[in-house]
Structure formats: C-alpha cells, structure tokens
Amino acid sequence: MRFVDEFRSADKAHALAAKIAGLCEPGRQYKLMEVCGGHTHTIYKHGLEDYLPEQITLVHGPGCPVCVIPMGRVDDAIALASHPDTIMTSFGDMMRVPGSQGSFFDAKAQGTDIRMVYSPLDSLKIARQNPDKRVVFMAIGFETTTPSTAMTVLRAAAEKLDNFSIFCNHVTIIPAMKAILDSPDLRLDGFIGPGHVSTVIGCRPYEFVARDYGKPVVVAGFEPLDILQSIYMLMVQLSEGRSEVENQYTRVVPWDGNLAALTAINQVLELRPYFEWRGLGFISHSAMRVRPEYAKFDAELLFEVPGVRVADPKACQCGEVLKGVLKPWECKVFGTACTPETPIGTCMVSPEGACAAYYNFGRMNRRRVVEVSIS
Numbered sequence: 001m002r003f004v005d006e007f008r009s010a011d012k013a014h015a016l017a018a019k020i021a022g023l024c025e026p027g028r029q030y031k032l033m034e035v036c037g038g039h040t041h042t043i044y045k046h047g048l049e050d051y052l053p054e055q056i057t058l059v060h061g062p063g064c065p066v067c068v069i070p071m072g073r074v075d076d077a078i079a080l081a082s083h084p085d086t087i088m089t090s091f092g093d094m095m096r097v098p099g100s101q102g103s104f105f106d107a108k109a110q111g112t113d114i115r116m117v118y119s120p121l122d123s124l125k126i127a128r129q130n131p132d133k134r135v136v137f138m139a140i141g142f143e144t145t146t147p148s149t150a151m152t153v154l155r156a157a158a159e160k161l162d163n164f165s166i167f168c169n170h171v172t173i174i175p176a177m178k179a180i181l182d183s184p185d186l187r188l189d190g191f192i193g194p195g196h197v198s199t200v201i202g203c204r205p206y207e208f209v210a211r212d213y214g215k216p217v218v219v220a221g222f223e224p225l226d227i228l229q230s231i232y233m234l235m236v237q238l239s240e241g242r243s244e245v246e247n248q249y250t251r252v253v254p255w256d257g258n259l260a261a262l263t264a265i266n267q268v269l270e271l272r273p274y275f276e277w278r279g280l281g282f283i284s285h286s287a288m289r290v291r292p293e294y295a296k297f298d299a300e301l302l303f304e305v306p307g308v309r310v311a312d313p314k315a316c317q318c319g320e321v322l323k324g325v326l327k328p329w330e331c332k333v334f335g336t337a338c339t340p341e342t343p344i345g346t347c348m349v350s351p352e353g354a355c356a357a358y359y360n361f362g363r364m365n366r367r368r369v370v371e372v373s374i375s
Contacts, residue, residue, distance in 0.1 A: 004223065006225075007221075007223030007224065007225045007226060008046070008223060008224050008225065009225065012225055013048075013051055013224060013225060013228055014051070016051075016225070016228040016229060016231075016232055017051040017052065017228065019232055020052060020053070020056070020228070020231055020232050020235050021052075021053045023232075023235040023236060023238070023239045024053050024055045024056070024235070025239070028055065029055055029057070030055055030056045030057065030189045030190075030235070030238070031057050031059055031186075031187065031188050031189050032056065032057070032058055032059065032188070032189060032190050032191070032192060032231060032234055033058075033059045033060070033061045033180070033188050033190075033191050033192065033324055034058055034059070034060060034061060034063075034191075034192040034220075034227070035061040035062070035063040035173065035177065035191055035192065035193060035194045036061075036063035036064075036192075036193075036194035036195065036196065036197070036352070037060070037063050037064035037067065037350065037351075037352025037353060037354065037357075038063075038194075038195070038196060038222050038352055039063075039192055039194070039195075039220065039222065039227060040060045040064075040352070040354050040357045041351070041352065041356075041357045041361075042222055042223070042224060042227055043058060043227060043357075044357045044358060044361040045357070045360075045361050046224045048224055048227055048228060051228065052231070056231070056235075058192075059186070059188065059324035060321070060322075060324055060354040060357075061176075061177075061180065061191075061322070061323075061324055062176045062180070062277065062279070062280060062322045062323065063142065063173065063176075063194050063197070063352070064322075064346075064347070064350050064352040064353050064354070065140050065141040065142050065144075065145070065171065065350075065352070066093050066094060066097055066140065066346055066349060066350035066352070066353070067278065067318065067322055067346040067347045067349075067350050067352070067353050067354075068171060068176070068277045068278050068279070068280070068322065068346075069094075069097060069140060069169060069278060069346060070276045070277065070278045070309070070310070070312075071098065071099050071100050071278075071310040071311075071312060072099075072100075072276065072307070072308055072309045072310040073169055073276070074097055074098070074099030074100075074103070074104075075099040075100055075101060075306065075308065075310055076167075076305045076306055076307060076308075077090075077099075077104075077138055077167055078099060078101065078102075078104065078107045078112065079304075079305065079306050080136060080167060080299060080303045080305055081104075081107060081112050081113070081114050081136065082107070082112055083134070083303055085132065085133050085134060086113065086133065086134045086135075086136060086303075087113045087114075087115060087126060087130060087133050087134070087135045087136070088104075088112070088113065088114040088115070088136050088138060088167075089114075089115050089116075089117045089120075089122065089123040089126060089135065089136070089137050089138065090104055090114060090115075090116060090117065090137075090138040091116070091117065091118075091138070091140065092116045092118075093349065093350045093351055094138055094140060095108075095114075095116055096343060096349050097343075097346050097349050097350075098343060098344065098345075098346075098349075099310070100310045113133075117137075119148065120137050120139065120148055120149050120152035120166075121148075121152055121155070123135055123136075123137040123152070123164065124152060124155060124156060124159075124161060124164060127156070127161050127163050127164040128159075128161065130163070131163060132163075133163060134163050134165070134302070135163055135164050135165075136164075136165050136166065136167055136299045136303075137149070137152070137164070137165070137166045137167070138166075138167050138169070139166040139167060139168045139169060139170055140169045140170065141170055141171075142170070142171055142172065142173050142194070142196075142197045143170075143172060143173065143197045143200040143201050143265070144196040144197050144199070144200060145170070146170045146200070146261075146265050146269065146288060147200060147258070147261035147262075147264050147265055149166060149168070149170065149268075149269075150264040150265050150267065150268040150269055151264050152166075153166060153268045153290070153294055153297050154264065154267070154268060156297060157294065157297070162296065164297065165296075165297045165298060165299040165302050166290065166297060166298070166299060167299040167300065167305075168269070168287075168288055168289050168290055168298070168299075168300070169287070170269065170287060170288040171275065171277070171286055171287045171288075172271070172285075172286055172287065172288070173194060173197050173201075174201075174205050174206075174208075175283045175284065175285055175286035176277065176280060176283065176286060177191070177206075177209065178208075179277075179280050179283050179286075180280075180323060180324070181209065181213050181215070183323060185323060185325045186323060186324055186325060188215060188324075189215065189216075189234075189238060190215050190216040190217065190218070190234040190237070190238065191206075191209060191215060191216070191217045191218070191234075192218060192220045192227065192230050192231070192234070193206055193217045193218060193219035193220060193230075193245075194219070195219060195220055195221050195222055195226075195249045195252065195253060196222075198219045198247075198249065198253045198257070199252055199253050199254075199257075199258060200257055200258050200261045200262065200265075201257045201262070202253065202254055202255050202256045202257030202258075203217075203219050203245050203246075203247050203253065203255050204245075204255060204256060204257070206219070206245045207245050209245070210243040210244050210245055211243075213243075214243045215243055216234050216237040216238065216242065216243045216244055216245075216246070217244075217245045217246070218230040218231075218233045218234050218237075218245075218246045218247075218248050219245070219246070219247045219248060219249050219253055220248045220249055221248060221249040221251070221252065226248060226249065229248055230248045233246055233248055265288070267291075268290065268291060268294055269288040269289065269290060269291060270288065270289060270290075270291050271285045271286075271287070271288060271289075272285070272286075272287045272288065272289045273285065274286070275287030276309065277322075278312065278318055278319060278322060278346060279318055279319025279320065279321070279322040279323055280319070280322065280323065312345065313344055313345070315332060315333045315337065315338075315344060316331070316333065316338070316344045316345035317330075317331040317332065317333075317345075318331075318345035318346055318347045318355075321345075321347050321354055321355060322347065322354075327358070328347065328354050328355040328357075328358040328359070329358060331355070334348075334355060334358070334359070335359055338355070339359065340356055340359060340360070
C-alpha cells in the first residue's frame with residue numbers, strides 16, 4: 001500500500017470483518033483495549049465498531065497524555081506561571097484542561113502570561129527574545145513527545161539559555177498498562193498497542209503483558225485497516241491459544257524502538273519514584289523528571305510549586321472512562337454539562353480524549369447502525 005485511501009477501503013474492511021467474525025467462539029465475549037486515544041478517534045470517526053460482531057467490545061484505555069494529568073498538576077502549573085516575570089508555554093490541547101480554579105485560558109484572561117506553542121523549540125525562541133523573563137515549558141505526553149523535550153533541554157544547555165526551564169509531566173505507558181492489568185475492575189482479552197509511543201520504545205517492552213498476564217498485544221497503526229487488521233491478529237492469537245507481542249505497524253515501528261530518541265531521554269530525564277494519574281491514582285515509576293545534571297532547567301526546583309493534590313469534581317467520571325470501566329455516554333454529565341466547549345473533565349478536552357471522540361463523532365449511546373462505510 002502506498003496511499004492513504006488504500007488504508008480506508010470499505011471492501012477490504014468488510015473482508016477483514018468477515019475473517020474476524022469467523023474467529024469468534026460461540027457464546028464467548030471478547031474485550032480488547034485500544035490503549036492509545038488516537039486509535040479511539042479512528043474507531044469512532046470511521047465507525048469501526050459497526051464492522052465487528054457484537055461479541056467483540058472495544059475498550060478505550062489511558063493513552064491520552066492530556067487526559068491523565070490530574071487537576072493538582074494544572075493548579076501547580078498555573079501557580080508557577082503566576083510568578084512575576086514568568087512566561088508559561090504550552091501545547092494547545094492543555095489550554096482548556098480544567099484545574100480546580102480554572103484552565104490556562106482562564107488564567108491567561110486574568111493577566112497571566114501563558115502562550116500556546118507548537119513545539120518546545122518555540123519556547124526556546126521565546127526565551128531568546130525575552131532574556132529578562134523566565135520561560136517555562138509545560139512538558140506533557142507519553143514517550144512520543146518526550147524526546148523533543150529532552151532535545152530542547154540539550155539545546156538550551158548548549159546555548160546556555162539560563163532563563164528556560166521545563167515543568168515536566170511526561171508519563172510512561174508501561175506502568176499504566178500494568179496498573180490496568182492489576183485492576184479488579186476490568187477483565188481484558190488483549191491489547192491494541194499504541195503506535196506512536198511504540199515508534200520510540202519499540203515492541204519489546206510489552207512482552208511482560210504476554211509473558212506474565214497471558215494477554216496478546218498487537219502494536220497498531222492509525223488508519224482504519226490498520227486497526228481492523230490488528231484486531232484480526234489478536235483474534236487469531238486468541239483462537240490459537242497464543243499470547244505474544246506482534247507488530248502490525250511495521251512500516252513505522254522498529255521492534256527495538258528509536259535508539260537515538262531513547263538515548264536523548266535517558267541523558268536528560270529519569271523516572272520519578274511515583275506520580276499521580278487521573279483515574280489511576282499514584283503509580284510508581286510511571287513518569288519522568290529532570291536529572292540532577294540538568295537541574296538548572298527544572299522548574300520544580302527553580303520555583304515554589306504548591307504540590308497540592310486536588311480531587312476531581314464529583315460529577316466527572318473521567319477516571320472510570322480512562323480505565324475503560326465506563327463508556328463516555330455512561331457518564332452522568334456527558335454531552336450535557338460537559339461538552340468540548342464547557343469541559344468538566346480532561347477526556348472531553350483533548351483531541352485524543354475518549355469523551356471528545358464520542359461527542360464529536362456522534363457515539364452518544366450503545367446503538368449500532370447497520371449501514372456503515374469508511375470514508
């Protein structure tokens with residue numbers, strides 16, 4: 001295949017769907033988790049659930065980097081940005097994430113200097129242009145975006161930009177998957193592995209899922225046929241009684257990952273003893289912090305950060321959605337009090353959030369349509 005439309009062929013999708021249905025054991029129900037929020041959006045944008053037999057349920061996981069940030073870290077970032085002569089920079093999808101006292105947009109409206117950037121390198125440019133200001137980059141994301149943050153710190157060190165730092169909120173996917181596997185709330189048959197994260201870490205880190213938990217993992221791409229093929233590969237393993245890690249996304253993902261990216265991460269960052277995740281609580285060794293050698297670029301050491309833990313609003317059930325325990329439409333405020341314009345929880349904010357996927361693509365309830373097409 002060479003062109004995008006070849007990955008969106010309805011005929012090929014129906015053929016794959018027929019093969020998947022043929023692998024279902026009579027009377028058995030299957031639960032497969034797509035770990036990445038990008039997969040969730042593809043699934044509901046293209047109506048892939050409607051190609052699958054009723055026996056297969058797709059469950060969304062915690063692979064949305066904005067969604068897993070707890071409210072307390074948003075409050076910490078706003079408090080940090082409120083220091084005199086400070087400029088906070090952030091990716092756009094963080095701007096509307098609600099803290100207990102409002103979002104970045106709310107703080108900006110009140111006079112705090114918070115600016116949206118498209119790359120951490122944009123923050124370096126702002127630091128060069130404002131030598132009398134302290135510029136802080138709100139660093140978020142899984143291993144997908146961590147290398148760019150690490151390389152930016154290395155660039156800042158090389159240029160001796162002493163007015164630049166990062167507020168590090170980078171998280172790692174493997175501990176989150178382990179927390180889900182250890183959770184009594186959910187029983188899964190297999191995982192659709194995250195494609196973007198795997199371009200950095202590769203496939204080998206998922207081997208513990210198959211080895212220790214007996215669950216197959218297939219790392220998948222993001223086009224409709226990628227996901228359907230990964231489901232077919234999972235179903236073949238389940239029908240044959242196998243539990244292995246397989247790579248559907250071979251055109252992009254190397255088995256051992258991107259060694260240059262991993263080297264940059266390990267040079268600048270190290271694992272924290274623990275970190276709080278929205279919905280999953282505190283998970284040990286699940287997030288990154290700046291190494292002591294680069295402490296001059298660590299905003300948590302340069303500023304007073306409150307570090308207060310804030311409980312989610314009682315009406316919001318983002319935690320259950322992130323764990324796959326609830327579908328978004330089962331949340332009490334989904335689509336009413338909580339919308340992309342007026343979000344209560346993070347899952348409705350991010351372009352990778354499950355609630356945003358359901359809301360934007362009309363998946364408001366459990367009803368399946370009969371006539372579907374991929375376009």
